[in-house]
Amino acid sequence: MGSITPREGFDFGAQLNLQDPKDRELLCFVLSQALYGEATGVYCGKSLYAAQSLEAARFYLRQARQELNHLELFADIFRSLELQPVPAHWVIKLLSAHNNYYPLKVLMEHAFGEGMVLDIFRDVLLQVLPDDDPRIPDIKKKLAVVCKEEEEHIAWGEKETMRLMQVSPWLRWPFYGILEWQMLLAPQVAWAVGRMGVDHPILKRLPAFVGAVQKKLWKQGQALGIVPGERPGLPTRLFAMTWAVLLFLRSQFARSHSRLEKNYLSELGFTPETP
Ligand SMILES: [Fe+2]
Numbered sequence: 037m038g039s040i041t042p043r044e045g046f047d048f049g050a051q052l053n054l055q056d057p058k059d060r061e062l063l064c065f066v067l068s069q070a071l072y073g074e075a076t077g078v079y080c081g082k083s084l085y086a087a088q089s090l091e092a093a094r095f096y097l098r099q100a101r102q103e104l105n106h107l108e109l110f111a112d113i114f115r116s117l118e119l120q121p122v123p124a125h126w127v128i129k130l131l132s133a134h135n136n137y138y139p140l141k142v143l144m145e146h147a148f149g150e151g152m153v154l155d156i157f158r159d160v161l162l163q164v165l166p167d168d169d170p171r172i173p174d175i176k177k178k179l180a181v182v183c184k185e186e187e188e189h190i191a192w193g194e195k196e197t198m199r200l201m202q203v204s205p206w207l208r209w210p211f212y213g214i215l216e217w218q219m220l221l222a223p224q225v226a227w228a229v230g231r232m233g234v235d236h237p238i239l240k241r242l243p244a245f246v247g248a249v250q251k252k253l254w255k256q257g258q259a260l261g262i263v264p265g266e267r268p269g270l271p272t273r274l275f276a277m278t279w280a281v282l283l284f285l286r287s288q289f290a291r292s293h294s295r296l297e298k299n300y301l302s303e304l305g306f307t308p309e310t311p
Pocket residue numbers: 074077102103106186
């Protein structure tokens with residue numbers, strides 16, 4: 037199962053030198069964010085609880101196993117490169133926060149969130165790790181497997197987002213508003229990361245990378261039917277962004293609800309579907 041929008045790569049045009057302390061510091065920072073992101077894979081437990089169908093339950097179960105493997109795999113990378121993880125940046129913590137409201141969780145964590153994770157693994161890590169280091173080919177092989185699995189997670193998020201919008205067409209407005217917020221906030225992420233004190237030539241390409249990620253997000257939003265072909269005017273954008281804020285605020289008080297104990301019979305094909 038692949039994503040509905042092919043994600044074009046971004047060329048950083050440089051590789052790190054693992055003997056250089058500055059390069060090691062930068063790599064350690066990026067890997068530490070990835071390690072934290074994978075640790076949030078435990079959220080799959082809540083997703084399994086909130087699964088609305090057997091198909092969703094099967095997916096979250098499979099995802100939980102994969103995310104746990106990713107977490108251990110990143111820990112192995114730290115050990116093999118003799119790096120010590122540092123705490124995650126507050127922006128990463130904010131972006132990877134769990135949302136109990138299922139439709140927002142599906143869009144923000146799976147479709148958009150894991151899409152950006154894939155961009156970082158494929159366009160940053162796979163490119164900047166130096167091929168001339170004997171430890172790297174094995175690490176890259178493992179990372180390629182992680183990328184393939186992240187693609188599956190994005191594809192699920194996209195499929196489930198479209199299903200949710202079919203059931204509740206009004207979701208398109210707050211979803212579109214979330215995309216507009218991401219367009220507005222993504223450059224701030226580049227700014228925040230640029231200010232964290234690591235001075236490196238690769239970081240100079242960060243604003244261009246963030247711009248490329250934004251373009252991919254926009255295309256993904258179009259393919260999902262969240263945004264029209266042409267960007268609407270400011271009043272429509274503000275309307276959608278207000279919806280997004282209201283729904284996000286509402287989601288902060290949402291509780292996970294289980295569904296399978298109510299619809300398991302219809303899910304198993306025993307009785308007509310429950311309304
Ligand atoms: Fe992962």
